[in-house]
Amino acid sequence: MKSDVSLLRRLGAIAYDIILAFSLAFSIVGAILIAFFDKQAQTDLLMFGIYLITVYFYFTWSWVKGRQTLGMKTWKFQIEQSNGDNITHKQAFVRFALATISFAVVGLGFVYQLFNKDNLAWHDKHSKTRLIKN
Template sequence: MTEKTDSSIKYAGLFRRLLAIIYDLFLLLALLFVATAFAMIFNQGDAIEPGQPLYPYYLVYLLTVSFAFFGWFWTHGGQTLGMKTWKIRLQQTDGQNISWQLALIRFFTAILSWSLLGMGFIWSLFQPQKRAWHDIASKCVMLDLRVPE
């Protein structure tokens, strides 16, 4: 297998990344519905609402489920289902799959990127490798895998 030169690498742009995120959010939402149904067992079958003693644990549980969803895909091939659909892949800057530790850094930095009005994502528009804050923090790049015509 030949090694790609830096000039032959194509980095994924913001638009493709956002499309993959939208796709993945639908999948994550379905998973969180199932996780919530399971959590309701511990609250006599009722919804867990703000103000209830279980609520903080419930939020941590949902955050953990969300991290497990993204982390597993990122550490096992670098592609969520949305990323596969839009032909983009996550990898470390040295070409390796990311570790669980880097996935955790990426996950929480991505939340920060979103919470600051998407500034972490907008940042990628001004970077030569199109890296968002969470890419930089986790030492990753997002590749565009489409074959040039």
């Protein structure tokens, strides 16, 4: 289950996808806030929840339905199970959750890729997925 996508290529796609996902999330949150709310304290938690849900669905839907996000498409790689099949919703959830934790601990889950013999990041290994060039 070896991945042939470098850490640099992976980080390039992540940067691209973060810009796209947060642009989408900010647009959705802005529209909701303008339409329904005007109290700051009530909106902070709601905004965070909407951001997280929007980013979650951007990544997981892209992975499950098309094997790649827009960033992955630009950097010419895709995600698959170790047997070559599309990933499942459960795998996408595990991957998203663990990738989020990887970022929260200063990217250690991504640095793990540099030392893994199969070139897998921490969330690749535990979600039983891999990235391949296309």
